[in-house]
Amino acid sequence: MMMEQSPLALLPELSLLAGAVATLLAGSFLPRQRQWVARLIAVAALLAAAVSAALAFPSHQNGHFGGGDAETVFGAFVLDTATAVTRLVVVAAVLLVIGLGVDELAGTARESETYTLLLLGGLGAIVLAATDDLLVLAVGFLLASIPVYALVGMVRTPGAAEAALKTYLLGALSGILLLLGATVLSGIAGGTAYVDLAAGLALAPAAAVAVGALAVLAGLLFEAGGVPLHQWVPDATQGAGTAAAAFLTTVPKIGALVAAARLVDVLPGSLPWPLLVGLLAAATMTLANLAALAQTDARRLLGWSTVSQVGYLLMPVAVVADTSAAVPALLVYLAGYAVTNLTAFAVLAAVPGARSLTDFRGLARQRPGLAAALVISLLSLVGTPPTAVFLGKLTVFTAAWDGDLAWLVVVAAVNTLVSLFYYLRWLVEAFRPGEPAPTAGWARAAAVAGALGVLAVGLGAGLVTALVGEGTLG
Amino acid sequence: MLSSIIFLPLVAAAVLAVPRVPDRVARWTWIAVTAAEVLLVGVLIARYETPADGGLAFEERARWIPSVNSSWHVGVDGLSVPLLALTAVVFCACAVYGLREDRRPRQHAALFLALQATCMGLFAAQDLIVFFVFFDLSIVGMYAAIAGWGHGRDAGRSALQFFLYTFLGSLALLLGFIGLYLAADPHTFDIPELVAAAPLQDHPVAGGFVLAALLLGLAVKTPTIPFHTWLPPAHTDASAIGSAVLAAVLLKMGTYGFVRIAMPAMPDAWRGAAWVVLGVGIASVLYGALVALAQTDVKRMIAYTSINHMGYVVLAVGAAGLLGGGTAARELAVTGAVTQMVSHGLITGALFLLAGVLHDRTGSYAMRDYGGLARSAPVWSGLFAVGAFASLGIPAFSGFIAEFQVFAGSIGTTAWAAIALPGILITAALFLRALQLLVTGLPGGRSIGFTDVRAVEAVPVTGLLLLSLAIGVLPWLLLDLITPASAVLVDLVGR
Numbered sequence: 021m022m023m024e025q026s027p028l029a030l031l032p033e034l035s036l037l038a039g040a041v042a043t044l045l046a047g048s049f050l051p052r053q054r055q056w057v058a059r060l061i062a063v064a065a066l067l068a069a070a071v072s073a074a075l076a077f078p079s080h081q082n083g084h085f086g087g088g089d090a091e092t093v094f095g096a097f098v099l100d101t102a103t104a105v106t107r108l109v110v111v112a113a114v115l116l117v118i119g120l121g122v123d124e125l126a127g128t129a130r131e132s133e134t135y136t137l138l139l140l141g142g143l144g145a146i147v148l149a150a151t152d153d154l155l156v157l158a159v160g161f162l163l164a165s166i167p168v169y170a171l172v173g174m175v176r177t178p179g180a181a182e183a184a185l186k187t188y189l190l191g192a193l194s195g196i197l198l199l200l201g202a203t204v205l206s207g208i209a210g211g212t213a214y215v216d217l218a219a220g221l222a223l224a225p226a227a228a229v230a231v232g233a234l235a236v237l238a239g240l241l242f243e244a245g246g247v248p249l250h251q252w253v254p255d256a257t258q259g260a261g262t263a264a265a266a267f268l269t270t271v272p273k274i275g276a277l278v279a280a281a282r283l284v285d286v287l288p289g290s291l292p293w294p295l296l297v298g299l300l301a302a303a304t305m306t307l308a309n310l311a312a313l314a315q316t317d318a319r320r321l322l323g324w325s326t327v328s329q330v331g332y333l334l335m336p337v338a339v340v341a342d343t344s345a346a347v348p349a350l351l352v353y354l355a356g357y358a359v360t361n362l363t364a365f366a367v368l369a370a371v372p373g374a375r376s377l378t379d380f381r382g383l384a385r386q387r388p389g390l391a392a393a394l395v396i397s398l399l400s401l402v403g404t405p406p407t408a409v410f411l412g413k414l415t416v417f418t419a420a421w422d423g424d425l426a427w428l429v430v431v432a433a434v435n436t437l438v439s440l441f442y443y444l445r446w447l448v449e450a451f452r453p454g455e456p457a458p459t460a461g462w463a464r465a466a467a468v469a470g471a472l473g474v475l476a477v478g479l480g481a482g483l484v485t486a487l488v489g490e491g492t493l494g
Numbered sequence: 495m496l497s498s499i500i501f502l503p504l505v506a507a508a509v510l511a512v513p514r515v516p517d518r519v520a521r522w523t524w525i526a527v528t529a530a531e532v533l534l535v536g537v538l539i540a541r542y543e544t545p546a547d548g549g550l551a552f553e554e555r556a557r558w559i560p561s562v563n564s565s566w567h568v569g570v571d572g573l574s575v576p577l578l579a580l581t582a583v584v585f586c587a588c589a590v591y592g593l594r595e596d597r598r599p600r601q602h603a604a605l606f607l608a609l610q611a612t613c614m615g616l617f618a619a620q621d622l623i624v625f626f627v628f629f630d631l632s633i634v635g636m637y638a639a640i641a642g643w644g645h646g647r648d649a650g651r652s653a654l655q656f657f658l659y660t661f662l663g664s665l666a667l668l669l670g671f672i673g674l675y676l677a678a679d680p681h682t683f684d685i686p687e688l689v690a691a692a693p694l695q696d697h698p699v700a701g702g703f704v705l706a707a708l709l710l711g712l713a714v715k716t717p718t719i720p721f722h723t724w725l726p727p728a729h730t731d732a733s734a735i736g737s738a739v740l741a742a743v744l745l746k747m748g749t750y751g752f753v754r755i756a757m758p759a760m761p762d763a764w765r766g767a768a769w770v771v772l773g774v775g776i777a778s779v780l781y782g783a784l785v786a787l788a789q790t791d792v793k794r795m796i797a798y799t800s801i802n803h804m805g806y807v808v809l810a811v812g813a814a815g816l817l818g819g820g821t822a823a824r825e826l827a828v829t830g831a832v833t834q835m836v837s838h839g840l841i842t843g844a845l846f847l848l849a850g851v852l853h854d855r856t857g858s859y860a861m862r863d864y865g866g867l868a869r870s871a872p873v874w875s876g877l878f879a880v881g882a883f884a885s886l887g888i889p890a891f892s893g894f895i896a897e898f899q900v901f902a903g904s905i906g907t908t909a910w911a912a913i914a915l916p917g918i919l920i921t922a923a924l925f926l927r928a929l930q931l932l933v934t935g936l937p938g939g940r941s942i943g944f945t946d947v948r949a950v951e952a953v954p955v956t957g958l959l960l961l962s963l964a965i966g967v968l969p970w971l972l973l974d975l976i977t978p979a980s981a982v983l984v985d986l987v988g989r
Contacts, residue, residue, distance in 0.1 A: 404630050
């Protein structure tokens with residue numbers, strides 16, 4: 021494993037950090053009506069991060085976890101394909117969040133603070149995804165979750181306050197669990213780096229490994245919004261502002277799921293981890309789909325929908341050690357899910373007055389472009405070709421089957437069918453006649469851009485899969 | 495050539511969907527594009543020469559998802575050319591009939607053009623993912639057609655039922671495809687490569703599961719009993735054009751999947767399941783006919799005869815998997831199956847358009863509401879009578895050619911296939927009864943003041959029926975295309 025100590029290798033992360041600080045400072049000195057300068061600073065920082073991440077994209081294909089030749093910076097930050105893809109997806113996602121949130125945030129009292137939190141949360145997600153050390157994982161967890169608490173509570177409504185409290189309490193509990201697990205694992209393995217874990221846990225007592233690993237996974241499941249630590253997701257999605265909801269249902273998941281894959285990959289074979297994670301995946305998708313069936317509030321429906329998507333995303337995590345198809349599948353699904361989910365939220369942001377599904381009546385007549393974006397994003401969430409999530413589902417199903425979890429693939433297929441119910445309910449309302457609420461311009465543009473992105477990922481499947489490569493995590 | 499045939503309607507659909515062109519322009523653009531498609535497919539058939547080695551003609555291949563060995567691979571052979579032609583003809587007929595559509599005609603035209611692209615693409619697909627993409631998109635398109643332009647009170651509900659049911663089928667199909675992909679070494683989604691490799695040949699258990707998934711997916715779409723329950727409500731609540739397209743083209747996707755994917759790629763498993771398929775085919779034939787006989791609603795009756803007619807196809811492909819009989823008999827059965835797909839598409843398409851005229855005039859499909867239409871609407875009655883006789887398999891029409899071959903081939907393979915013969919008799923009875931209720935007698939009920947078919951309604955129906963007549967009189971036109979391909983298929987199944 022090559023070691024590099026050059027801070028320049030972390031240019032994307034440094035851009036985000038510097039951008040966050042600059043945005044906060046600029047926002048503090050700018051009058052309310054000129055906060056757009058802070059927004060520009062945040063966008064510039066994101067673009068800088070995107071460019072540096074793209075330039076640093078590994079040109080060679082890395083080996084599989086641990087055995088590869090990926091570079092590691094400061095002994096804890098892996099620069100492999102997974103990190104590179106995560107960086108790009110997170111940065112693009114935050115850009116899209118800002119795009120869809122401009123109408124909602126512009127001129128509000130906490131505009132620049134929101135951008136700062138978005139940048140820091142994005143940075144936290146990247147740290148989570150890139151690290152191969154339990155201590156840095158704990159730091160990444162805090163960096164990814166604390167901005168989320170603040171973002172949820174940013175709007176001053178009773179619902180937001182309740183959601184923020186719920187998120188915070190559950191997050192604090194998960195954080196403690198994660199630290200506890202990290203302590204146990206490092207105690208029995210004799211080190212916090214994943215290389216040490218792989219070596220040290222192989223001969224350790226299975227019960228101790230189980231306790232430690234499950235506790236760490238619990239922290240990551242909270243971050244991703246997976247069963248059994250998912251309860252905050254629907255509340256936060258419904259209670260928070262639209263931009264915050266879009267962010268918290270997308271970006272933390274990316275970091276947490278890649279982190280979970282890195283961890284599961286080094287766990288020893290003394291316990292059936294594929295089966296355990298597979299059961300978590302099945303429980304997550306099934307519970308969330310059943311809960312989503314009854315929802316009438318569009319935001320809450322999307323909240324449950326994102327939980328169910330975590331179920332599908334846990335499938336490649338379960339088989340990460342068993343098949344080389346798992347990591348590419350996870351990355352493809354994450355990228356497809358991010359753009360799709362944000363498109364759906366952009367539609368929500370574009371119709372700020374609409375809360376329940378029936379409020380979307382008349383959308384197709386009044387705003388056909390927006391309705392088309394809604395159709396594309398929801399059909400993509402179902403997994404209809406040729407959209408982004410279809411590509412994700414195809415690769416994820418294949419990987420899970422290849423990893424001998426064919427039963428999980430059947431469960432996922434049945435769940436996909438169930439999910440069609442509630443996505444269609446929303447679509448049908450959009451095509452019914454009615455008086456639609458006024459729409460917002462920036463978010464509309466974001467929705468259309470997102471919808472084009474969904475189609476581009478699906479149709480440009482060859483390019484996307486080539487980007488994530490054969491590979492892998494460092 | 496093939497790609498442009500597939501994408502022309504899609505481009506036209508996009509052009510109609512985005513700018514607000516006047517309705518008149520939209521209607522005529524639709525007709526022009528479908529006519530161009532008929533022309534293009536005509537050129538394709540004229541230039542088609544049966545590939546020597548059982549390969550493909552007009553093959554095109556482009557990189558798509560190389561990491562999973564999936565490519566944009568299209569090509570045609572004797573199994574797909576007839577269905578491409580059928581699709582082009584049926585959609586063209588529907589475009590003409592659609593001149594009278596006054597509910598959002600621009601979007602209507604765009605939707606059906608997009609639907610046509612998915613059908614064309616499916617019948618040309620030589621890659622499982624491409625096949626699946628079009629299979630799924632056709633479901634979405636048909637859902638929109640039923641939910642948006644259906645005229646039943648429960649159109650939304652029927653559309654949802656259709657979507658859920660066929661989506662279940664498509665997911666099962668996807669699982670089967672993934673199973674085939676993983677079994678092949680190297681992994682591939684390419685149909686000719688899978689057919690050549692027959693990857694699950696020596697894995698009876700895995701092969702059984704994968705074939706079961708494929709059969710479930712295709713049986714829902716066909717539909718065979720016991721997966722047919724979505725069909726009658728979907729037809730009842732769809733518009734005339736929607737029904738015609740659904741019955742004439744979309745149902746063929748299921749049976750086409752048998753001959754394109756399930757049979758040649760999994761010969762071993764197919765032979766193992768042949769008796770089950772045969773049994774399901776026989777049951778579909780008899781059950782479909784009996785339930786159709788009990789209908790009082792003319793559109794539901796035609797819908798159930800579809801189950802009966804598709805049952806013949808299933809019966810024949812099942813018989814093709816039984817090695818007991820001679821090769822010639824099995825080839826005859828497969829040829830009959832493909833002929834039946836085309837024949838059913840032409841005749842049932844025409845019948846659904848005619849049923850649509852009833853609804854357009856009076857809002858009712860109930861046969862008891864009519865009577866004596868021969869007097870008040872002689873042209874409609876004549877066309878319906880021709881369609882009914884063609885459908886019940888009278889010689890000189892395509893149905894006879896198809897069913898004759900299906901039975902000659904199937905019974906030549908196994909005598910048990912003869913159990914399905916009463917299906918023909920029952921179908922004859924139910925069509926004669928329908929004719930008697932609707933056409934004969936003195937005009938009464940809603941027949942009084944019934945306006946006869948207009949030109950835009952009569953022309954497409956007549957066209958479809960004339961084609962059926964042409965196949966009935968000059969069957970070699972079609973059979974020369976199909977026969978070499980069925981010989982190749984029977985050969986593959988016998989591996």
